[in-house]
Amino acid sequence: MAPDRDPDAAVWIRARAPQWQALAAEAAAAPRRNIATINDALGTLRTYRILARHLASARGLLPGSYLAAALQNACAALHVAIGRPPRFGRARLLTLFRDEIPAAAASVRSIVLWIVGLLVASTLAGWWLISTYPALVSLIASDRMIDGVEHGRLWTDQIFSVVPPELLSARIFSNNVVVTLGAFCSGILFGLGTFYMISFNGLMLGGLLAFTHQHGLAHGLVRFILAHGPVELSVICLAGAAGTALGESLIRPQLDTRAESLRRRAAELGPLLLACALLLLGSGLIEGFISPNPRFSIPLRLIVGLGYWTLMLLLLSGRLIPQPKSNSVPL
Amino acid sequence: MAEEELRVRGLTGVDMSLRIAGPGTRSLAFLIDWQIRLLVALALILVAAVSQLLPGIPRGSMRVIWIIADVLALVIYFLYHPVLELLMRGRTPGKRKAGARIVTIEGATPTVGSLLLRNLFRLIDGLPGFYMVGLACCLFTDNRVRLGDMAAGTVLVLEEADASKSLARLSEAMQRSALPLEALRLVQDLLDRWPELEEEQRTRLARGLLAKLDPQVNVRSEPAPSGDVLRAHLEALLGTGSGS
Numbered sequence: 283m284a285p286d287r288d289p290d291a292a293v294w295i296r297a298r299a300p301q302w303q304a305l306a307a308e309a310a311a312a313p314r315r316n317i318a319t320i321n322d323a324l325g326t327l328r329t330y331r332i333l334a335r336h337l338a339s340a341r342g343l344l345p346g347s348y349l350a351a352a353l354q355n356a357c358a359a360l361h362v363a364i365g366r367p368p369r370f371g372r373a374r375l376l377t378l379f380r381d382e383i384p385a386a387a388a389s390v391r392s393i394v395l396w397i398v399g400l401l402v403a404s405t406l407a408g409w410w411l412i413s414t415y416p417a418l419v420s421l422i423a424s425d426r427m428i429d430g431v432e433h434g435r436l437w438t439d440q441i442f443s444v445v446p447p448e449l450l451s452a453r454i455f456s457n458n459v460v461v462t463l464g465a466f467c468s469g470i471l472f473g474l475g476t477f478y479m480i481s482f483n484g485l486m487l488g489g490l491l492a493f494t495h496q497h498g499l500a501h502g503l504v505r506f507i508l509a510h511g512p513v514e515l516s517v518i519c520l521a522g523a524a525g526t527a528l529g530e531s532l533i534r535p536q537l538d539t540r541a542e543s544l545r546r547r548a549a550e551l552g553p554l555l556l557a558c559a560l561l562l563l564g565s566g567l568i569e570g571f572i573s574p575n576p577r578f579s580i581p582l583r584l585i586v587g588l589g590y591w592t593l594m595l596l597l598l599s600g601r602l603i604p605q606p607k608s609n610s611v612p613l
Numbered sequence: 614m615a616e617e618e619l620r621v622r623g624l625t626g627v628d629m630s631l632r633i634a635g636p637g638t639r640s641l642a643f644l645i646d647w648q649i650r651l652l653v654a655l656a657l658i659l660v661a662a663v664s665q666l667l668p669g670i671p672r673g674s675m676r677v678i679w680i681i682a683d684v685l686a687l688v689i690y691f692l693y694h695p696v697l698e699l700l701m702r703g704r705t706p707g708k709r710k711a712g713a714r715i716v717t718i719e720g721a722t723p724t725v726g727s728l729l730l731r732n733l734f735r736l737i738d739g740l741p742g743f744y745m746v747g748l749a750c751c752l753f754t755d756n757r758v759r760l761g762d763m764a765a766g767t768v769l770v771l772e773e774a775d776a777s778k779s780l781a782r783l784s785e786a787m788q789r790s791a792l793p794l795e796a797l798r799l800v801q802d803l804l805d806r807w808p809e810l811e812e813e814q815r816t817r818l819a820r821g822l823l824a825k826l827d828p829q830v831n832v833r834s835e836p837a838p839s840g841d842v843l844r845a846h847l848e849a850l851l852g853t854g855s856g857s
Contacts, residue, residue, distance in 0.1 A: 292793070309780070334623055352783050362720060366702070367724040464737075467733060470734070470760055549727070549765075
């Protein structure tokens with residue numbers, strides 16, 4: 283029988299081998315545990331410490347060996363399990379809405395103004411373009427839409443009677459989410475993607491307003507967007523600002539590397555994106571049930587639009603959920 | 614290509630390395646997940662279509678069925694990856710099948726925020742089609758990550774499914790056998806692969822091993838010992854069989 287090359291290693295292995303079965307069992311059980319008691323957690327940490335110590339010794343005594351690899355794999359499995367984030371409970375949800383969303387919104391406040399400026403400028407450009415060259419409307423509207431408007435009908439008029447409002451809301455929501463999240467994500471292209479998406483949406487809005495104005499239907503279009511438009515357009519601007527901030531983190535990194543800077547900024551802006559998606563859900567419901575329904579009068583649409591917009595401002599400013607009262611006594 | 618590894622600083626200061634999944638593993642996982650989504654979508658369409666053919670279903674109910682099918686299709690499209698990755702702690706059925714999982718660059722399980730952010734960037738990684746941007750990023754980045762991983766600080770690593778099992782087996786074998794460590798591994802590997810190997814190949818390998826590890830076994834005797842006899846000798850060396 284061939285002896286171990288290093289007698290120290292052989293002695294070391296024989297002395298510890300009996301422990302490894304129990305340690306391996308804990309390494310297998312810990313990642314699968316959904317609820318851990320304090321004793322479970324302490325046991326896992328103890329196992330991790332022992333395995334790490336054995337791993338360090340095995341690397342010294344038997345570098346590149348099967349044993350070192352097996353110890354490392356078990357140790358890595360425990361490392362992943364120990365680093366598991368806590369459950370996303372009610373307290374975490376409260377922090378998200380009370381602190382993180384307002385903080386993320388505040389961090390892009392100045393950029394929002396620039397994005398609103400860009401959207402307004404591109405809307406005006408779209409208006410001017412279609413007013414001056416009406417034939418260009420075919421670039422931003424389908425033949426069916428153009429034909430309808432030329433015959434005195436808005437494309438929004440028949441939506442309510444053709445598509446069920448529930449389905450319409452779901453489709454509008456998914457479309458808006460893709461546009462909004464696209465405006466954010468394309469910021470990774472050094473902000474240029476966001477710039478393009480905001481400008482293009484502004485051009486389309488201005489162009490369609492000008493086109494319907496030419497045919498005396500602008501009033502109907504404004505009436506249609508009155509209830510859902512304020513929040514929808516604000517959310518697009520917010521996502522655009524978040525995308526620009528993402529691009530800025532790559533152009534002017536605040537940390538050691540661009541990758542680290544991007545990661546940090548994306549993590550900070552994540553809650554804002556969640557707020558945008560939730561706001562769009564409400565917006566989609568309004569657009570599906572209220573906007574195309576001719577029974578809703580303009581004042582009612584105005585109340586819904588402004589009311590929802592106010593709710594959005596309260597959420598973003600952190601006033602929707604009050605801060606907990608401090609227990610400290612002033613000196 | 615040499616295997617790429619993510620070096621992780623352990624809590625006790627001992628470094629560990631996790632094997633990084635390359636574009637091949639990613640593509641395999643994605644294809645499996647894509648097929649699952651496709652099957653579910655087809656099943657939904659089939660159920661909606663079949664229910665249309667059933668007699669006695671009022672028109673109003675038909676509309677509801679199609680609405681439900683439509684909404685469910687949207688839910689599956691948008692939420693398949695994020696929801697399953699959250700529930701399965703960085704895995705999906707496709708990733709599990711491909712032997713991969715998502716971890717943070719610190720080697721921990723990703724947070725809800727990281728996983729959602731990672732999935733958000735599929736909008737860009739998927740451009741202009743067939744995940745071309747994501748695939749190109751994987752080919753040219755250090756940790757083989759796509760844009761979503763870069764933004765979320767995550768990495769796709771290969772999962773050592775039997776990590777704890779191999780340590781347990783090693784420990785068990787070491788207590789029963791007097792073989793040195795690397796010899797144990799060779800014998801274990803050969804026995805594990807025994808059913809997959811050709812008769813001639815496994816017999817040759819078993820003879821070679823036994824000649825070195827157990828000189829008492831005459832592997833050159835006439836008639837030559839059969840595969841079963843050689844296997845029994847190997848098991849005896851590990852202390853798991855009766856030997857002969």
